[in-house]
Amino acid sequence: MIAMPTPSISAPSVDDFSAAILRHLKLSLGKDPDHASLYDWRMSLALSLRDYVVDPWFDSTRKTYEARGKRVYYLSMEFLIGRLIEDVAVNLGLEEIAEDAITALGQHYGDVVANEPDAALGNGGLGRLAACFMDSLSTLGIPAYGYGIRYEHGLFEQHFEDGAQIETAETWLSQAHVWEFERPEVAYPIHFGGHVADENGKTVWHAGETVMASAYDTPVVGWQGRWANTLRLWAAKPTTNFDLESFNRGDYIAASAPEALARTISRVLYPDDTTDVGKELRLKQEYFFTSASLQDLLRRFLSEGGALKDLSDHVAIQLNDTHPAIAGPELVRLLIDEHQFEVSQAITTARACLAYTNHTLLPEALERWPEDLFARVLPRHHRIIQLIEAAHFATAGDTVRIFEHGEVKMGELAFVMAHHVNGVSALHSELVKETVFSDLNAAYPGRIINQTNGITPRRWLYSCNRPLRTLINDTIGTAWPDNLDQLSGLTPHVDDSAFLERFQAAKDTNKVQLANWLKARNGVSIDPAAMFDVQIKRIHEYKRQLMNLLETVALWNDIRAKPNGGWTPRVKLFGGKAAPGYVVAKEIIHLINDAARVINADPVTREFLQIVYPENYNVSMAEMLIPAADLSEQISTAGKEASGTGNMKFALNGAPTIGTLDGANVEIRDCVGAENFFLFGLTAAEVTARRAEPDYARTAIAASPRLSEVLDQVKSGLFSGGDTDRYVNLVNGLYDHDYFLVTCDFDAYFAAQRQVDTAFADSRHWTRMAALNTARVGWFSSDRTISGYAKDIWQAHSLLEQRDADQNVA
Numbered sequence: 001m002i003a004m005p006t007p008s009i010s011a012p013s014v015d016d017f018s019a020a021i022l023r024h025l026k027l028s029l030g031k032d033p034d035h036a037s038l039y040d041w042r043m044s045l046a047l048s049l050r051d052y053v054v055d056p057w058f059d060s061t062r063k064t065y066e067a068r069g070k071r072v073y074y075l076s077m078e079f080l081i082g083r084l085i086e087d088v089a090v091n092l093g094l095e096e097i098a099e100d101a102i103t104a105l106g107q108h109y110g111d112v113v114a115n116e117p118d119a120a121l122g123n124g125g126l127g128r129l130a131a132c133f134m135d136s137l138s139t140l141g142i143p144a145y146g147y148g149i150r151y152e153h154g155l156f157e158q159h160f161e162d163g164a165q166i167e168t169a170e171t172w173l174s175q176a177h178v179w180e181f182e183r184p185e186v187a188y189p190i191h192f193g194g195h196v197a198d199e200n201g202k203t204v205w206h207a208g209e210t211v212m213a214s215a216y217d218t219p220v221v222g223w224q225g226r227w228a229n230t231l232r233l234w235a236a237k238p239t240t241n242f243d244l245e246s247f248n249r250g251d252y253i254a255a256s257a258p259e260a261l262a263r264t265i266s267r268v269l270y271p272d273d274t275t276d277v278g279k280e281l282r283l284k285q286e287y288f289f290t291s292a293s294l295q296d297l298l299r300r301f302l303s304e305g306g307a308l309k310d311l312s313d314h315v316a317i318q319l320n321d322t323h324p325a326i327a328g329p330e331l332v333r334l335l336i337d338e339h340q341f342e343v344s345q346a347i348t349t350a351r352a353c354l355a356y357t358n359h360t361l362l363p364e365a366l367e368r369w370p371e372d373l374f375a376r377v378l379p380r381h382h383r384i385i386q387l388i389e390a391a392h393f394a395t396a397g398d399t400v401r402i403f404e405h406g407e408v409k410m411g412e413l414a415f416v417m418a419h420h421v422n423g424v425s426a427l428h429s430e431l432v433k434e435t436v437f438s439d440l441n442a443a444y445p446g447r448i449i450n451q452t453n454g455i456t457p458r459r460w461l462y463s464c465n466r467p468l469r470t471l472i473n474d475t476i477g478t479a480w481p482d483n484l485d486q487l488s489g490l491t492p493h494v495d496d497s498a499f500l501e502r503f504q505a506a507k508d509t510n511k512v513q514l515a516n517w518l519k520a521r522n523g524v525s526i527d528p529a530a531m532f533d534v535q536i537k538r539i540h541e542y543k544r545q546l547m548n549l550l551e552t553v554a555l556w557n558d559i560r561a562k563p564n565g566g567w568t569p570r571v572k573l574f575g576g577k578a579a580p581g582y583v584v585a586k587e588i589i590h591l592i593n594d595a596a597r598v599i600n601a602d603p604v605t606r607e608f609l610q611i612v613y614p615e616n617y618n619v620s621m622a623e624m625l626i627p628a629a630d631l632s633e634q635i636s637t638a639g640k641e642a643s644g645t646g647n648m649k650f651a652l653n654g655a656p657t658i659g660t661l662d663g664a665n666v667e668i669r670d671c672v673g674a675e676n677f678f679l680f681g682l683t684a685a686e687v688t689a690r691r692a693e694p695d696y697a698r699t700a701i702a703a704s705p706r707l708s709e710v711l712d713q714v715k716s717g718l719f720s721g722g723d724t725d726r727y728v729n730l731v732n733g734l735y736d737h738d739y740f741l742v743t744c745d746f747d748a749y750f751a752a753q754r755q756v757d758t759a760f761a762d763s764r765h766w767t768r769m770a771a772l773n774t775a776r777v778g779w780f781s782s783d784r785t786i787s788g789y790a791k792d793i794w795q796a797h798s799l800l801e802q803r804d805a806d807q808n809v810a
């Protein structure tokens with residue numbers, strides 16, 4: 001373990017820090033305080049903080065070079081970072097100083113921080129996981145690079161028009177991104193298309209098109225500034241900026257064509273978090289950033305005098321899902337075509353470096369490319385994959401193919417080229433073995449392992465939940481943020497009234513803050529004394545927001561039938577975006593908003609039930625909602641949510657779960673105790689069995705008068721102003737093919753919700769349950785997850801001890 005690491009920066013005084021902010025205001029922004037806008041203050045604050053990141057960053061880089069140990073390369077299409085000011089301030093221990101300095105300068109700290117746009121370079125859990133992993137890699141002092149794409153437009157912004165989702169472009173890069181450093185000298189050519197020829201016994205790729213990948217580096221500082229790694233994002237640029245000949249001919253559009261073409265590649269994040277639409281541009285994006293990253297890491301390795309046969313002793317490459325799966329053939333290509341490796345030696349060397357994380361069992365999310373498209377865009381790789389497949393057949397037989405039905409299967413390719421494949425929760429990893437990769441698991445026993453996901457406690461408790469942070473500090477001291485198991489020290493306090501009162505007071509503070517924010521932003525008033533029941537995540541049929549909404553309508557019916565029934569007041573909060581092309585998900589959003597309008601206007605039920613769905617859910621909104629939540633909705637169809645990470649964030653912030661035995665819910669329940677978790681629903685095995693029964697949905701609906709009534713209400717146009725067409729597909733879908741078993745789990749879910757009502761009414765009992773959730777989920781720190789990857793997959797080590805030893809000598 002790491003021996004008492006020491007913070008590496010010496011904190012300035014508030015006066016010094018104020019002076020630094022004023023200096024940046026003047027010299028970097030060219031403003032005097034009298035004319036500075038909120039934007040100017042925010043930029044000056046960020047730049048002042050950034051100044052403190054650079055030394056730890058340089059130190060870490062120096063240590064990494066000296067140690068000549070292994071570097072971890074985390075390749076991910078998405079890094080859902082969110083805002084960075086608080087993150088950096090907290091990790092550097094400068095939060096209070098920054099706040100005091102900004103306040104002394106007459107500004108409101110919260111407003112300044114909130115002025116920063118979210119870096120929304122991801123869709124959801126997968127991208128946010130990558131961001132948490134970067135935080136933990138730095139906190140643990142493991143030398144690492146994150147590699148991804150510097151999208152000009154992150155995830156679209158969501159608006160509601162008459163309750164329906166509409167999308168507009170996100171424009172975070174329309175202002176300077178102060179955290180990054182442009183590296184114009186670090187650029188690599190990326191080739192596409194053309195043809196492959198055999199010339200003098202060598203295979204040569206004559207590319208048809210080339211763009212440059214240009215690096216932008218963001219330092220990622222870990223806890224207490226002890227270590228900082230680099231997030232290197234690639235932007236696509238043309239090899240020639242401007243076609244002067246066309247310009248001189250007066251053809252101005254043609255003159256800018258090279259630039260426009262190249263830039264398209266890093267222009268937008270694909271807004272679909274599971275389905276692969278098979279678009280050529282997507283394949284180009286994947287190859288673009290993967291190739292640039294591999295060229296970069298090889299250059300670094302060779303510049304240090306490494307011999308390529310030893311590559312895997314120094315390089316661990318983690319593929320975050322199949323998106324960078326082209327890394328296998330690309331590394332083989334580089335070794336063969338540029339470094340004269342034999343085929344089998346190249347494959348062996350590449351595989352020893354590569355590992356692959358699977359994040360979903362949904363078949364539509366396992367990428368496949370039409371072979372003709374693939375061969376056209378990446379002709380050389382097409383050939384290399386044939387070599388890889390042949391080598392795989394030679395070891396494991398030909399039951400599992402990489403080329404099948406005219407497609408290239410990237411899951412199989414990633415698997416075959418990885419020394420380890422991991423799932424992201426215990427249940428998921430077992431299902432990976434039993435389902436999508438069962439044959440490969442038999443062919444390569446032991447290759448599939450589990451690494452249950454985690455979350456960084458620095459962002460997801462320390463920084464987003466100050467009231468709870470203070471209570472924890474007062475109760476168990478301050479060593480928990482990088483040693484989250486210490487939260488178990490709270491357990492003995494859960495029967496202490498004073499502690500419970502403070503725990504509840506912290507929650508109440510967060511709830512009031514959320515209520516105020518919603519009032520200011522959406523004009524809705526919610527009662528902080530009501531239960532805040534929260535479901536925030538991408539909108540998907542398998543996540544079953546629809547079941548939540550239908551249950552809400554059923555509850556509304558019951559309250560109307562018995563208005564004096566002593567109901568537990570609830571606010572149902574929803575948040576999340578639907579992929580623009582996902583019709584059913586958009587219908588679900590529309591229905592939630594329609595039902596909200598009707599139900600919120602009902603004077604009979606208003607004091608007991610409200611539905612709130614703020615637009616444009618993102619990381620910053622999660623940081624606001626999660627600390628204020630009383631109840632965490634994790635109600636996916638069992639077997640479908642690979643892990644979930646929101647589930648961990650809620651539990652950590654003292655919101656018990658209502659949920660199914662799916663993904664990491666299973667492990668959360670094991671940790672917090674069955675009595676502190678509201679379990680309902682079919683298990684994964686039962687789901688499979690039920691689907692095999694004829695007419696299971698109609699049978700379930702017929703058996704549930706409550707559900708039948710709700711479905712009739714939706715069909716009747718009650719929520720759609722009499723429009724009986726609007727939800728006809730949605731409702732008929734449940735009768736006809738309810739693949740996600742909303743109908744089968746509905747009654748059990750309703751019943752579990754009534755247990756929640758009763759439990760919440762006993763506030764001491766509820767608070768105790770909430771506190772036990774916080775006390776018992778320390779295991780879900782992403783530090784634990786990353787330690788697992790480092791030990792089981794990467795064989796990578798922390799350099800913190802080394803760093804501390806050197807510091808003591810100096």
Ligand code: GL7
Pocket residue numbers: 123124125126127129273274359360365424453641642643644645663
């Ligand atoms: C996901 C899974 O759906 C989610 O359950 C998991 O927590 C996350 C991180 O491992 O990965 N897979 C995926 O494609 N997305 C996810 O969020 C978008």
